[in-house]
Amino acid sequence: MSAYHPLTEQEAIAIAGSIEGFFPSGAALNCREIGDGNLNLVFHITDAASGKSLIMKQALPYAKVVGESWPLSLDRARIESESLILQNKLAPGLVPAVYKYDPELALTIMEDLSDHLIMRQGLINGIRYPKFAEDISTFMANTLFFTSDLGLNQQEKKLRVKEFINPDLCKITEDLIFDDPYTVSANNNIEPAIEDAAAALREDKALHLEVALLREKFLTNAQALLHGDLHTGSVFATPESTKVIDPEFAYYGPIGFDIGAVIANLLLNYAGQGHWIKDENELADFRGYLVETVRDTWTKFDQKFRALWNEHGVDRIANTTPGYQDLYMSRLLQDAIGYAGCKIVRRVVGLAHVADIATIPDSAARERAQRLALEIGTSLIHLNRRATSIEQAIDVILTAEAKH
Amino acid sequence: MSAYHPLTEQEAIAIAGSIEGFFPSGAALNCREIGDGNLNLVFHITDAASGKSLIMKQALPYAKVVGESWPLSLDRARIESESLILQNKLAPGLVPAVYKYDPELALTIMEDLSDHLIMRQGLINGIRYPKFAEDISTFMANTLFFTSDLGLNQQEKKLRVKEFINPDLCKITEDLIFDDPYTVSANNNIEPAIEDAAAALREDKALHLEVALLREKFLTNAQALLHGDLHTGSVFATPESTKVIDPEFAYYGPIGFDIGAVIANLLLNYAGQGHWIKDENELADFRGYLVETVRDTWTKFDQKFRALWNEHGVDRIANTTPGYQDLYMSRLLQDAIGYAGCKIVRRVVGLAHVADIATIPDSAARERAQRLALEIGTSLIHLNRRATSIEQAIDVILTAEAKH
Numbered sequence: 001m002s003a004y005h006p007l008t009e010q011e012a013i014a015i016a017g018s019i020e021g022f023f024p025s026g027a028a029l030n031c032r033e034i035g036d037g038n039l040n041l042v043f044h045i046t047d048a049a050s051g052k053s054l055i056m057k058q059a060l061p062y063a064k065v066v067g068e069s070w071p072l073s074l075d076r077a078r079i080e081s082e083s084l085i086l087q088n089k090l091a092p093g094l095v096p097a098v099y100k101y102d103p104e105l106a107l108t109i110m111e112d113l114s115d116h117l118i119m120r121q122g123l124i125n126g127i128r129y130p131k132f133a134e135d136i137s138t139f140m141a142n143t144l145f146f147t148s149d150l151g152l153n154q155q156e157k158k159l160r161v162k163e164f165i166n167p168d169l170c171k172i173t174e175d176l177i178f179d180d181p182y183t184v185s186a187n188n189n190i191e192p193a194i195e196d197a198a199a200a201l202r203e204d205k206a207l208h209l210e211v212a213l214l215r216e217k218f219l220t221n222a223q224a225l226l227h228g229d230l231h232t233g234s235v236f237a238t239p240e241s242t243k244v245i246d247p248e249f250a251y252y253g254p255i256g257f258d259i260g261a262v263i264a265n266l267l268l269n270y271a272g273q274g275h276w277i278k279d280e281n282e283l284a285d286f287r288g289y290l291v292e293t294v295r296d297t298w299t300k301f302d303q304k305f306r307a308l309w310n311e312h313g314v315d316r317i318a319n320t321t322p323g324y325q326d327l328y329m330s331r332l333l334q335d336a337i338g339y340a341g342c343k344i345v346r347r348v349v350g351l352a353h354v355a356d357i358a359t360i361p362d363s364a365a366r367e368r369a370q371r372l373a374l375e376i377g378t379s380l381i382h383l384n385r386r387a388t389s390i391e392q393a394i395d396v397i398l399t400a401e402a403k404h
Numbered sequence: 405m406s407a408y409h410p411l412t413e414q415e416a417i418a419i420a421g422s423i424e425g426f427f428p429s430g431a432a433l434n435c436r437e438i439g440d441g442n443l444n445l446v447f448h449i450t451d452a453a454s455g456k457s458l459i460m461k462q463a464l465p466y467a468k469v470v471g472e473s474w475p476l477s478l479d480r481a482r483i484e485s486e487s488l489i490l491q492n493k494l495a496p497g498l499v500p501a502v503y504k505y506d507p508e509l510a511l512t513i514m515e516d517l518s519d520h521l522i523m524r525q526g527l528i529n530g531i532r533y534p535k536f537a538e539d540i541s542t543f544m545a546n547t548l549f550f551t552s553d554l555g556l557n558q559q560e561k562k563l564r565v566k567e568f569i570n571p572d573l574c575k576i577t578e579d580l581i582f583d584d585p586y587t588v589s590a591n592n593n594i595e596p597a598i599e600d601a602a603a604a605l606r607e608d609k610a611l612h613l614e615v616a617l618l619r620e621k622f623l624t625n626a627q628a629l630l631h632g633d634l635h636t637g638s639v640f641a642t643p644e645s646t647k648v649i650d651p652e653f654a655y656y657g658p659i660g661f662d663i664g665a666v667i668a669n670l671l672l673n674y675a676g677q678g679h680w681i682k683d684e685n686e687l688a689d690f691r692g693y694l695v696e697t698v699r700d701t702w703t704k705f706d707q708k709f710r711a712l713w714n715e716h717g718v719d720r721i722a723n724t725t726p727g728y729q730d731l732y733m734s735r736l737l738q739d740a741i742g743y744a745g746c747k748i749v750r751r752v753v754g755l756a757h758v759a760d761i762a763t764i765p766d767s768a769a770r771e772r773a774q775r776l777a778l779e780i781g782t783s784l785i786h787l788n789r790r791a792t793s794i795e796q797a798i799d800v801i802l803t804a805e806a807k808h
Contacts, residue, residue, distance in 0.1 A: 149623045154578060155571035162569040167559040174558060179721060205726045212725040216732075219553045220626050317583060321616040322609045328620075 004061075004074065004105055009033060012043040012056050019099060019109065022054065023047050039063050039072070039248075044112065053114070054099060059106040059248075063172075073168045076248040077106035082163070083225070083247035084110065091142040094135055095244050096236075113243050116236035123232060123269040124276055124356055128239065128289055133296035135242035136235070136262055141304035144255045147225035150309055150318050161222050166251040169228065170218075173249065177346045178215035182208055187351045193367040197374050198349045210381045214338045222252035230261040231343070232269070233354070256335025262297055263336060264343035264377075265354070266290050267397065271373035272356035274404075275365040287401070291394055298336065298390040302329055330388060337393050338384030344377030368404060375400040408465075408478065408509055413437060416447040416460050423503060423513065426458065427451050443467050443476070443652075448516065457518070458503060463510040463652075467576075477572045480652040481510035486567070487629070487651035488514065495546040498539055499648050500640075517647050520640035527636060527673040528680055528760055532643065532693055537700035539646035540639070540666055545708035548659045551629035554713055554722050565626050570655040573632065574622075577653065581750045582619035586612055591755045597771040601778050602753045614785045618742045626656035634665040635747070636673070637758070660739025666701055667740060668747035668781075669758070670694050671801065675777035676760035678808075679769040691805070695798055702740065702794040706733055734792060741797050742788030748781030772808060779804040 007015070009031040016022075016029055023029060027047040035042035040060055046053040059077040062069045081101035088095050096111035119129065145151040147160060180187045182201055190198045201207065227234070228249030236243040270290045277283040306325060313319040318328075347354045348370045357373060360366040379396040387393065411419070413435040420426075420433055427433060431451040439446035444464055450457040463481040466473045485505035492499050500515035523533065549555040551564060584591045586605055594602045605611065631638070632653030640647040674694045681687040710729060717723040722732075751758045752774045761777060764770040783800040791797065 149620075154623060155575055158569050158571040158574065162566050165562050165566040167562040170562065171559055183720075208721075208725045209727045209731070212721050212728045213731075215721060216553075219558060222624050222626055316587075317612075317616050317619060321612045323613045324616045327613070327617070 006041060006060060007043070007056075007058055007105070007107070009043065012045060015102075015107070016043075016045040016054060016056060016109070019054075022099065023052055024050050027052075044114065046112075053112040055096070055110050055112050057108045057110065074106040076166070076169055077101075077108060078103055079164060079166055079169075079250050080246070080248040081108040083227070083250040084108070086147075086225070087139070087143050087227075087244070087247065090146050091139045094139045094242060095247075113236040113245070116238050116241060116243055118233055119235040119237040119242075120232040120265070120269070120355060122237055123266075123290075124272070124359075126277060126286060128286075129237050129242070129293075130239060132235075132237060132242055133293050133300055136244075137297055137300035137304055139242070139244055140230075140255075140258055140262075140301050141308060143227070144224040144258065145305055145308040145312070147252075148223055148255070150313055150315055153314060160225060161252045164225055164251050166228075166249065169249045170251055170253075173218065173228070174215065176351050177342050178211055178218065181346045181350045182211060188349055189351055189353060190349045191363075191367070191370065193363065194348070194370050194374070197371060201345065201349065201374075201378070204378070207378060207381055210338060210384060211342060214335070214342055214381075214384070217254045217335065218257060221254040223255045224252065225250060226253045226255070226258050227261075228253070228257070230258045231354075232262075232265040254335050254339075256332050256337075257339045259298065259301060259332065259336035260339025260341075261343055263294050263340040263393075264347070265356075266294050266297075267340065267344055267376055268347055268354050268373055269356045270397070270401075271369045271376065272354075272360060274369055274372065275360040275362065291397060294397075295390055295394060298333065302333070305329070305332075333390065334384050334387050337380050337387045340393070341377045341380030341382075341384065344373050344380070348373050348377070372400060372404040375404065410445055410464060411447070411460075411462055411509065411511070413447065416449060419506075419511075420447075420449040420458060420460060420513070423458075426503065427456055428454050431456075448518065450516075457516040459500070459514050459516050461512045461514065478510040480570070480573055481505075481512060482507055483568060483570055483573075483654050484650070484652040485512040487631070487654040488512070490551075490629070491543070491547050491631075491648070491651065494550050495543045498543045498646060499651075517640040517649070520642050520645060520647055522637055523639040523641040523646075524636040524669070524673070524759060526641055527670075527694075528676070528763075530681060530690060532690075533641050533646070533697075534643060536639075536641060536646055537697050537704055540634075540648075541701055541704035541708055543646070543648055544634075544659075544662055544666075544705050545712060547631070548628040548662065549709055549712040549716070551656075552627055552659070554717055554719055557718060564629060565656045568629055568655050570632075570653065573653045574655055574657075577622065577632070578619065580755050581746055582615060582622065585750045585754045586615060592753055593755055593757060594753045595767075595771070595774065597767065598752070598774050598778070601775060605749065605753065605778070605782070608782070611782060611785055614742060614788060615746060618739070618746055618785075618788070621658045621739065622661060625658040627659050628656065629654060630657045630659070630662050631665075632657070632661070634662045635758075636666075636669040658739050658743075660736050660741075661743045663702065663705060663736070663740035664743025664745075665747055667698050667744040667797075668751070669760075670698050670701075671744065671748055671780055672751055672758050672777055673760040674801070674805075675773045675780065676758075676764060678773055678776065679764040679766065695801060698801075699794055699798060702737065706737070709733070709736075737794060738788050738791050741784050741791045744797070745781045745784030745786075745788065748777050748784070752777050752781070776804060776808040779808065 013029045013031045030046045032044045034044050041058040043056040059074050063072045084095050084098050098110045100109040149157055227247045234246045270287055277286055357369045376397055417433045417435045434450045436448045438448050445462040447460040463478050467476045488499050488502050500517055502514045504513040553561055631651045638650045674691055681690055761773045780801055
């Protein structure tokens with residue numbers, strides 16, 4: 001069974017049964033394919049008797065989005081499993097454990113997290129995650145610091161850059177996030193009600209310059225090994241636990257891109273909550289919680305990244321040059337704000353929308369949410385290079401909310 | 405003869421004779437090893453009868469500098485030959501032609517340029533190179549543009565980044581250029597007469613911050629495939645011809661690093677000429693020529709790079725975003741000025757000096773040259789992020805010269 005082919009459920013059961021010491025021998029395994037079928041097969045294998053279970057994720061050699069299909073390298077399965085293994089070492093317990101990786105089958109066998117909920121859905125349901133800012137800031141600080149030139153020998157880091165060259169998946173980001181939303185493209189998905197706002201995006205030349213600069217950094221700035229797709233749909237969570245999944249977009253890029261993804265997706269939920277929570281006080285309260293989470297995510301990341309730097313920095317120059325650390329962190333904040341803006345905008349007018357807003361059934365409420373998200377996103381992009389504090393980003397959010 | 409070992413002259417002759425169609429059959433080949441023996445063997449193979457000749461360069465598995473020796477990957481021979489072949493395609497005639505590359509022997513067989521003189525020696529001798537600014541700006545514009553995201557498909561570029569990961573040689577630059585000169589290091593080579601100036605380098609905290617930022621870009625900014633060591637000792641020249649050699653430091657880095665190397669080495673000669681040319685008018689005249697060459701190198705590079713961009717740009721965003729090209733070019737200028745400064749400083753207090761200054765026999769004259777070079781170098785570093793025009797760099801040079 002070594003040559004690549006998409007597995008059947010029966011084959012998946014056979015492979016799962018052959019993992020030594022996981023399931024009791026002779027266990028009657030049950031298998032259900034639970035993937036969305038666009039990029040990967042995902043098999044959920046369970047043994048009712050022992051209560052044990054695992055997940056098998058197999059990459060498909062194509063991507064299917066809105067009916068179209070384009071080829072996609074199976075190498076992303078290697079990138080995903082290698083990233084997960086590395087992340088688990090750097091940020092223990094914050095990603096699923098990998099039990100086995102089969103390169104021929106592009107198959108990763110890993111911990112089952114079905115006692116967790118995808119955080120995006122949890123937020124839509126109004127669930128709060130009091131540990132999230134703490135956990136995600138630890139995840140980012142640890143994985144980003146220890147793969148950067150600050151925390152990893154510079155020559156080893158270059159070999160890592162080589163290992164995680166990821167052209168196919170980067171191409172998706174380059175097109176869908178940094179290009180399509182600002183031009184007329186068949187990939188865009190714009191509701192007629194906000195066509196005027198989408199047209200304004202295409203006309204805002206100052207915005208285009210900021211996006212071009214952020215895109216240039218995405219293309220050239222090999223700062224650290226990113227997760228690369230760190231939205232709330234890539235997080236399995238409970239109020240007590242956070243697990244980051246799906247790092248198939250991992251590559252060496254600008255640190256702010258991961259931080260920005262987290263912030264953006266909290267704010268997309270912020271915009272969408274205008275519909276999901278009907279009571280005004282409750283809405284204000286939940287939005288307050290989301291804003292606080294944005295602030296905490298940055299603040300805790302900033303503290304933890306600096307602490308790692310001060311304790312584990314391997315780079316004499318970076319460690320001893322007065323002013324360098326402050327300048328470095330302020331540039332990360334600027335990048336995070338800029339990328340957060342880009343990631344919000346693309347989720348409103350680009351190809352792939354988010355359930356926080358897209359599933360709002362009332363079209364007027366959906367339009368309000370989209371306009372609020374766009375206002376926040378574009379304002380953050382305009383702010384990015386001028387930002388000196390996370391409070392400026394929060395002002396942008398509150399100002400936009402007050403107008404809508 | 406396929407397993408790696410350093411070749412003897414007899415083996416070199418046998419290999420040269422076996423290249424089909426180059427030397428007449430049965431030619432009585434002569435061989436002379438002309439390398440400095442520190443990093444490579446260089447065999448000059450000639451046939452007196454036909455007048456034909458070639459160069460065979462073989463990488464040694466170690467670097468020998470001031471008596472010490474450390475291991476160095478033979479992979480640099482692959483990087484050098486692949487770079488030369490690519491550069492010859494992008495900037496035809498401006499590098500030696502490669503006849504053959506043998507990966508097992510880490511051996512590149514290439515065009516003999518012994519009718520040219522190493523440009524550093526030519527400048528010391530007071531020779532002018534009226535075609536140099538034109539040629540080197542073409543070399544840089546073509547090789548840098550067409551390997552960047554501006555002139556090469558972004559996904560192909562990522563594969564190139566991978567191909568040219570070059571940890572060993574980058575390490576040399578990271579240490580000798582960006583680290584040692586600003587601290588107490590056994591690698592430094594400081595003449596007692598300028599110990600006060602070297603101490604000032606170690607105390608200048610604002611300078612350290614600028615150097616740390618330039619070093620960070622060297623570590624992370626994969627803008628284009630650099631030559632990586634583009635000083636006047638890497639240029640074979642006649643007044644009519646320019647040939648760039650020795651790209652074993654090639655890797656994906658910041659474009660300004662190559663431009664800065666050219667400018668730095670013109671200015672090291674500028675500082676040294678205070679000794680070599682005795683007549684004051686002649687000195688002023690030659691220095692004027694060098695300054696003009698600095699100005700022309702940048703100005704012509706700027707023009708040619710923009711022209712390539714406007715005609716051959718493959719990137720929609722970069723091509724159509726108002727203000728982006730101007731901002732991009734102004735950042736290249738800033739980087740070039742900063743790197744020029746770093747490269748001047750290291751040639752005065754770091755491990756490897758340049759003949760333009762180091763071979764000045766009179767110690768007082770040598771000290772004057774070193775102090776002038778340091779003043780220019782540090783001033784350029786301080787200027788870099790504030791620079792908006794090459795004229796500011798030239799003011800720095802003229803101001804420093806007037807003081808010394």
